[in-house]
Amino acid sequence: MKFTTDDKAMDMMTLQSIQEEFGDRATVSPMERELYSRDLGPVPALMVDPLFQTMADLIVRPQTTSEVAMLVRRCAAEGIPITPRAGASTVFFNAVPVRGGVVMDLNSLSGVIALDDTARTVTVRTATVWSDLEAYLNDRGLACKSMPSSAPVATVGGWLCMMGYGIGSLKYGSLIFQVRSMEVVLPDGRVQRLSHTSDPSLDWFAASEGTLGIVTEVELEIRTLTQMKHFLLHIPDNLMAERIISRLLGEKIMPYNMHFSDQYFVRALKDLGLSHASIDAGGLLIVDYEGPAEELSCAGKIIQRLLKEHPSVALMPESLAETEWEERYKSIRIKRGGPAVLGGEMWLPVASLPAYLDDIRKMSKTYGVNLMSYGHIVSPDRATVMTLFFADETQTLRYIINLSLVKKIQDTGYRHGGRPYGVGLWNTPYLGRIYTPRQLKDLRARKRRLDPEDIMNPGKVYGAPFMLNPINFSVGMEAFALVRRVFGKRW
Amino acid sequence: MTVQNKIYSSLAKETQICARCGYCRSVCPVYRSVGWESASPRGKLSLARQIFALKDQEKMSDEYVHRVSQCTLCGACAQACSTDIDLRRMYLDLRERIAKTGRAPKGYSTLGANLKQHKNITTFDNKERLDWAENADDPERLQPRAGADVCYFVGCVSSFFPQAQENALSVAEIFNAADVDYTSLGGEEWCCGFPFLGSGLVDDANGFMKHNVERIKAMKIHTLVASCPSCRHVWLHDYAPFLEDYQLAIYHTTEYFARLIQEGKLKLAEMEAKIAYHDPCDLGRNGGIFDVPRNIIAAIPGVQLVELEHNRMQALCCGGGGNLQSVDAKLAGDIAAMRVEEIKKTGAEIVVSACQQCEQMLSAAVRKAGLKVRVLDISQLILEALG
Numbered sequence: 001m002k003f004t005t006d007d008k009a010m011d012m013m014t015l016q017s018i019q020e021e022f023g024d025r026a027t028v029s030p031m032e033r034e035l036y037s038r039d040l041g042p043v044p045a046l047m048v049d050p051l052f053q054t055m056a057d058l059i060v061r062p063q064t065t066s067e068v069a070m071l072v073r074r075c076a077a078e079g080i081p082i083t084p085r086a087g088a089s090t091v092f093f094n095a096v097p098v099r100g101g102v103v104m105d106l107n108s109l110s111g112v113i114a115l116d117d118t119a120r121t122v123t124v125r126t127a128t129v130w131s132d133l134e135a136y137l138n139d140r141g142l143a144c145k146s147m148p149s150s151a152p153v154a155t156v157g158g159w160l161c162m163m164g165y166g167i168g169s170l171k172y173g174s175l176i177f178q179v180r181s182m183e184v185v186l187p188d189g190r191v192q193r194l195s196h197t198s199d200p201s202l203d204w205f206a207a208s209e210g211t212l213g214i215v216t217e218v219e220l221e222i223r224t225l226t227q228m229k230h231f232l233l234h235i236p237d238n239l240m241a242e243r244i245i246s247r248l249l250g251e252k253i254m255p256y257n258m259h260f261s262d263q264y265f266v267r268a269l270k271d272l273g274l275s276h277a278s279i280d281a282g283g284l285l286i287v288d289y290e291g292p293a294e295e296l297s298c299a300g301k302i303i304q305r306l307l308k309e310h311p312s313v314a315l316m317p318e319s320l321a322e323t324e325w326e327e328r329y330k331s332i333r334i335k336r337g338g339p340a341v342l343g344g345e346m347w348l349p350v351a352s353l354p355a356y357l358d359d360i361r362k363m364s365k366t367y368g369v370n371l372m373s374y375g376h377i378v379s380p381d382r383a384t385v386m387t388l389f390f391a392d393e394t395q396t397l398r399y400i401i402n403l404s405l406v407k408k409i410q411d412t413g414y415r416h417g418g419r420p421y422g423v424g425l426w427n428t429p430y431l432g433r434i435y436t437p438r439q440l441k442d443l444r445a446r447k448r449r450l451d452p453e454d455i456m457n458p459g460k461v462y463g464a465p466f467m468l469n470p471i472n473f474s475v476g477m478e479a480f481a482l483v484r485r486v487f488g489k490r491w
Numbered sequence: 492m493t494v495q496n497k498i499y500s501s502l503a504k505e506t507q508i509c510a511r512c513g514y515c516r517s518v519c520p521v522y523r524s525v526g527w528e529s530a531s532p533r534g535k536l537s538l539a540r541q542i543f544a545l546k547d548q549e550k551m552s553d554e555y556v557h558r559v560s561q562c563t564l565c566g567a568c569a570q571a572c573s574t575d576i577d578l579r580r581m582y583l584d585l586r587e588r589i590a591k592t593g594r595a596p597k598g599y600s601t602l603g604a605n606l607k608q609h610k611n612i613t614t615f616d617n618k619e620r621l622d623w624a625e626n627a628d629d630p631e632r633l634q635p636r637a638g639a640d641v642c643y644f645v646g647c648v649s650s651f652f653p654q655a656q657e658n659a660l661s662v663a664e665i666f667n668a669a670d671v672d673y674t675s676l677g678g679e680e681w682c683c684g685f686p687f688l689g690s691g692l693v694d695d696a697n698g699f700m701k702h703n704v705e706r707i708k709a710m711k712i713h714t715l716v717a718s719c720p721s722c723r724h725v726w727l728h729d730y731a732p733f734l735e736d737y738q739l740a741i742y743h744t745t746e747y748f749a750r751l752i753q754e755g756k757l758k759l760a761e762m763e764a765k766i767a768y769h770d771p772c773d774l775g776r777n778g779g780i781f782d783v784p785r786n787i788i789a790a791i792p793g794v795q796l797v798e799l800e801h802n803r804m805q806a807l808c809c810g811g812g813g814n815l816q817s818v819d820a821k822l823a824g825d826i827a828a829m830r831v832e833e834i835k836k837t838g839a840e841i842v843v844s845a846c847q848q849c850e851q852m853l854s855a856a857v858r859k860a861g862l863k864v865r866v867l868d869i870s871q872l873i874l875e876a877l878g
Contacts, residue, residue, distance in 0.1 A: 027527070031554050035528040035537060040511045061526055089513055108526060129517045139800075152571060153513035274575075332510045332573045336498070339507035393507060 014078045015058045015102070018071065025061040025108075032059055036103045041091035041426060042340050044396055051467055052425070052459070054096050056083065056103040063108045065183060065191055065216040072214065073189030075102055081458050084210040086127040086155040090162065092424025094209045098459035106157065109216060112136055121180055123219040126157030131329075143225040145172035149376065151329055157215040162422055163207045163347075165378040167328060171256045171290075173379070175220070176206035183217035187451035191216075204446055209424060210457040212450050228256070228290045231303045232321035234314040236282040238262075238354035244306065244313060245350055248287060249380050251302050253295055257288040258377040259324070262357060264364075265334065265372035272337050277320055284316070286324045331374055334388070342402055343388025344409035345421040348375075350383050352416035359412045360387055367405060367481075368489030384421050385413070398491055404480035407473075428464035429473035494566045494777050497577035502584055505576045506540035509533065515568035515578065520808045520826045521561050529558050532568035532578050539585055551594070559585050560596045561822060564689060564813035565772040570804055579777065582813070583688055590691030598817035599690035607695065610681040611647040618678040620645065623656035627663045632673060635710060639674035641666070641747070642712040644703075644726070646719035647682050648847045654854065655847035661870035662718050662744055668877055669756035673716075679706045683722040684729065689814040696729070704733040718744040718870060720774035720846045721812070727778075743774055745784045745845050745869055752790060759876040761792040766872075767799055767839035769830065769853065770806035771846035784845045784869055791876045799833045807833065809844070811852035827856035835862055845869040 019026040027033075037054035048054055057080075062068045075082050081101030088095045097103055110127040117140075124133060130151035134144050146168030148154040159166070160182070164175030172178060181195045182202050194202040205212055235241040241260065248255060261269075262283040269275035277284060289299035307315055327333075335341050348356055357373060364371045375385035387409045391402050410420055410430060419434045420427040431440060444462050447454070459465065466472065499505055515532035516522050522531040529535070538555055541547045562582050569578040589595055602612065610617040624630040633643070643666070649659040666673045681703055687696035707715065717723040723743045751757045766788055774780050781803045789796050801807045810816075810826030830853065834842050842857075842864055844850050854866040867875075 025526075029529075029554060031538065031550070031552055032527055032529050035534045038511070038537075087513055087516075105526075105528070132517065150512065150514075152518075152573075153516060329514070330573045332512055333575060335510050335574050336508055339504060 011057070011078055011080055014074055014080060018060060018074060018102070019058055022060050022062075025063070027059050028057070036085065036105070037096060039088045039090055039093060039096050041093060042342070042393055043093075043426070044393065044400060046396065047400065051465065052098040053100040054093070054098060055100060056097050057100050059103045059105055061105045061108050065109075065185065068104065068106075068109070068214055068216055069185045069189050069191050071102065071104060072185050072187065076188055076453065076455055079453055079455060081455050082214075083457050084214045086158045087129070087150070087153040089150045089153045089158070090422060090424060092422055092426040094162070094422065094424035094460065095158075096425070098425055098465075101455075104214065106155075106214070110155070113217065115140070117142070120222050120224075121219055122222050123217060124156050125217055126215050127155040130154050130156065130159065137222055138225055141225050142222050144168070145178050145221060145223050146175060149329060149331065156218050156220070160215060160218060161205060161208055161210050165384060166376065167257045169378040170258060170376075170380075171254045172223070174206070176203060178221040180219045180221060182215055182219065184213045184215050186213045187453070187456045200446070200450065209422075209461050211447060211461050213456060226290050226292060227296060228288060228325070229296045229299055230318070230321035230325045231287045232277070232316035232324055233285045233287065234279055234282060234316055235285055236312045238283070238357045240310070240312065241283055241285060242351065242354045244285060244310065245353070245377055247306060248302070249350070249377070253289065253291070253299050253302060255287045255299075256290040257328075258285065259328070259374070260285045260377075261374040262372065264370060265374045268334055268337050268370075268372055272334070274333055274336070276323065277316060284324075286321060288325060331386070334372065338390045338392070340391045340393045340399070341388045342391045342406055343386055344406050344413065346385045346387070346410070346413035346418040347421045348383050348385050348413055348416065348418035350377060350381055352418065353383060353385070356385065356413060356416040356418065359415065360409070363408055363412055367408070367485055368491075369405060371409070385418070398488070401480045401484050401488065402491075404477045404484055407477040408481055423461045425460055425465075425468070428461070429468045429470050431464060432470060494569045494577070494579065495779060497569045497572065498575050499577035499580040499584075502539060502581065502588075503544040505581060506536055506544050508574050509536050509540075509576060510574050511537060512573045514571040514573050518567040518571045518805070520563060520565065520567070520810065520829065521822065523829065524822060524825045525561065529554070530561060535559060535562075535585070536576075536578070536581065539581070543585070543588055551589075551592070553594075556589055556594050556596060557818070559589060560599070560818040561815065562813050563772070563808045563810060563815050563823070563826065565808035566777045567772075567805075567808065570776055583691070586689065586691030587693050588691070595691060596818045599692075599814065602686055602814060602817045603690055603692050603695065606682055606687060606699075610699070611651060612682060612686055613647065613651045615651050617681070620650045620678050620680055621675065623650060623659050624663065627660055628667055632667070633663060633675045633677070635677040635679060636674040637710040639710070639712065640672040641674070641714045641716055642707065642710065643673050643675045644683070644715050644717040644719075644722055645675060645680060646717060646722045646847065648851070649718055650680070652847070652851065654851060658718055658847050658850065658868040658870050661868065661874040664874050665748060665751075665757065665870060665877070669751045671751070674710070674712075676703070676706050676710075683719070683725045685721045685725045686814055688725070688729065697733075700725075700730050700733050704730060704737070707739065708737055713738055714740045714742070716742045716744055716747045718847065718868070720771045720778055721848070724773040724778055743778070743780060743845065745774070745780065745787060748870070748873060749783050749787055752787060757873065757877065759791045759873070760878045762876050763793045764841050765795045765797060765837075765839045766841045766843055767797050767834055767837045768802075769799060769809065769834075769842055769844040769849055770803060771844055771849045772806070772808050772812055774845055775806055776804055784843075787869060787873065788843060791872075797837045797839055799830075799837060801833065809849040809852040811848040823852065824856065824859070827852040828860065831856040831860050831862060834864060835860070839864060841865045841867055841872070843867050843869050843872050
């Protein structure tokens with residue numbers, strides 16, 4: 001977007017008047033704006049600053065839907081970009097501006113609005129943190145159906161606008177299927193209540209990453225809080241792991257959650273003193289069940305039968321299984337071995353897991369890098385798999401060259417039917433892998449319809465900027481990968 | 492992993508290890524109250540990396556210095572940290588580094604000057620430390636005496652602040668009731684050093700610690716009981732280099748009282764009351780003592796013990812820690828007000844803490860909220876239960 005001098009002056013006037021209106025809930029402080037110009041993604045400033053305007057011009061903290069709507073109307077009138085942000089716990093700059101403008105910090109819009117015990121639904125404000133909601137529900141004998149693996153910071157609205165797969169999705173499906181209705185501020189400032197049958201449908205907002213509007217309230221289905229049972233299995237090889245997973249997925253009792261870690265991930269945790277599990281080969285599979293007592297009893301029998309049929313699979317102590325469950329939100333603790341980690345998260349067919357992990361091992365050898373993988377089985381046929389390796393951000397050149405291995409991980413996943421999980425900015429080079437041409441056409445049509453001026457979280461999801469277009473990106477990354485292969489084996 | 496087991500290797504390394512996940516954010520009472528990312532632990536850490544690890548001193552604005560001082564050292568962030576960083580220690584390190592640049596907040600300078608001049612956090616002469624004891628049944632027992640079984644380390648707040656002096660009196664009366672052979676350091680008790688540490692003035696803290704240890708050694712004291720959780724915390728963790736091989740058992744009053752109850756030296760009479768217990772951060776999350784005070788309260792016949800919404804490891808801070816009051820009293824009060832909302836929800840008639848600072852903060856916040864709840868230190872509750 002190019003501004004004329006008049007445009008800029010008008011923008012500045014608008015921003016100034018917004019700032020005055022919001023008082024101490026708006027800021028232009030350079031320190032604050034810098035903190036809002038990043039997420040978890042460890043991308044060096046060298047690669048960001050010349051290409052994108054990640055510093056917002058103004059940060060505002062609205063407290064109500066009407067304030068959000070007013071802000072959107074004001075920005076829309078002047079074509080000022082808006083980047084909605086809450087937990088900012090993603091890594092692809094999903095909630096980081098790339099064209100300046102206004103960052104809307106939605107964290108003040110949190111808390112439970114209504115609980116309908118009979119209908120088993122809860123209505124929450126958008127920035128309600130998942131673990132807070134779970135604690136609220138648990139106190140009342142209820143629970144969320146599913147939770148993101150970053151529940152202590154991720155918000156309901158934020159996860160909804162991502163793909164919404166995580167812990168519990170295996171049994172209850174993606175978050176979007178649990179949402180009954182939601183309130184959204186559209187890019188023209190209209191406030192609309194959406195359902196699965198409304199126009200637009202609330203389904204449009206799943207994985208939209210804040211590009212179609214700002215979700216302000218969500219009504220979602222909940223469940224009765226039940227007992228759980230956790231089983232930790234040591235499986236000797238990847239092929240067997242896939243067989244065991246598929247077998248468990250075919251049983252009449254569906255696990256609530258299944259999480260696996262390969263031996264390299266487990267060993268790294270063990271070396272850091274962060275895991276009591278010790279394995280020499282294969283991987284660990286944690287299988288969590290929730291439900292009434294009879295269901296849990298049945299689950300226990302399923303596992304016992306499975307162990308009988310597969311004598312090479314070992315059941316680890318119950319205490320370890322419980323620890324794994326308690327630490328389900330802390331996979332990132334592996335970073336202590338870094339100090340940085342780089343990696344790629346994949347949306348992968350479960351059937352491809354063994355072949356993917358075998359190829360990842362080959363890649364490890366080719367580049368002399370210890371690749372570690374873990375993931376969740378999030379649907380009867382799909383897993384989200386994170387493959388990562390240690391890096392050091394203070395070694396800037398090596399670090400940038402190491403980024404090429406992230407693409408190599410993505411390429412490995414792609415060869416096995418996988419695609420990146422989430423788009424944001426940094427995965428735009430992979431748009432052609434993430435969506436079919438038809439899907440992309442439909443998504444762009446939705447964007448054009450709802451946000452013709454492209455003010456809502458621009459620069460994300462629908463297309464790659466020049467430097468990230470697939471050809472430029474591939475050429476650059478392949479060159480780095482070659483350097484990494486030749487010179488980087490002892491890094 | 493508890494806060495005590497969290498890791499702090501160096502500022503440079505830990506700031507790189509931080510995943511910026513933000514788990515620290517939603518549990519931070521300062522962030523919850525202020526609302527800006529710069530008030531969150533991950534925000535402060537992120538800037539610390541640039542300023543101190545990457546040596547970009549220009550980023551050390553007055554705004555940043557103020558943010559670093561806006562922390563109660565409650566340890567909730569460290570507990571929540573996904574990469575196990577001991578953020579509490581990081582804050583102390585940051586404050587020490589800032590102090591060395593001469594840019595520490597004015598509130599710290601005032602506090603530091605008082606401490607240096609008076610050896611306590613007030614403007615009172617330290618010789619008046621035992622003035623409160625004049626109201627005790629047997630004031631003489633508190634006069635410094637070598638070889639006593641127990642030395643009661645009173646702490647600055649309980650020595651000089653009228654409301655908190657009630658706690659000190661209660662402790663003395665409980666010791667009397669159980670016939671404990673106890674004494675105090677009297678006017679030779681200097682501040683434990685924690686306010687210095689919280690201001691980044693480590694050398695000054697060390698001087699005070701050295702003095703207190705010398706007095707303890709000179710009086711041949713081998714058991715020290717503190718009613719202030721922060722005093723206990725510092726004695727346990729920061730005094731070790733000065734104590735060297737000297738054998739000194741260090742207890743919080745709750746630990747010592749629990750033993751007296753168990754030994755039958757204190758008999759608790761019936762009391763009909765619904766009581767909520769507020770965990771002081773330095774006793775609970777940072778000190779690992781959760782059950783002891785609860786067991787004491789529950790041991791009083793007729794008492795109904797209720798939990799606050801956030802309790803034990805997840806307990807909310809009262810706002811009174813980390814020298815916050817000396818730099819931002821309003822914020823400290825706002826944090827206390829959040830805790831009072833939770834007290835209100837329990838319907839308790841009495842809220843009990845085991846820290847004179849929590850008691851002061853919560854009392855003020857309860858008054859401000861117009862809530863009809865009594866705020867008591869656990870020593871006061873025990874004394875009432877003794878009849």
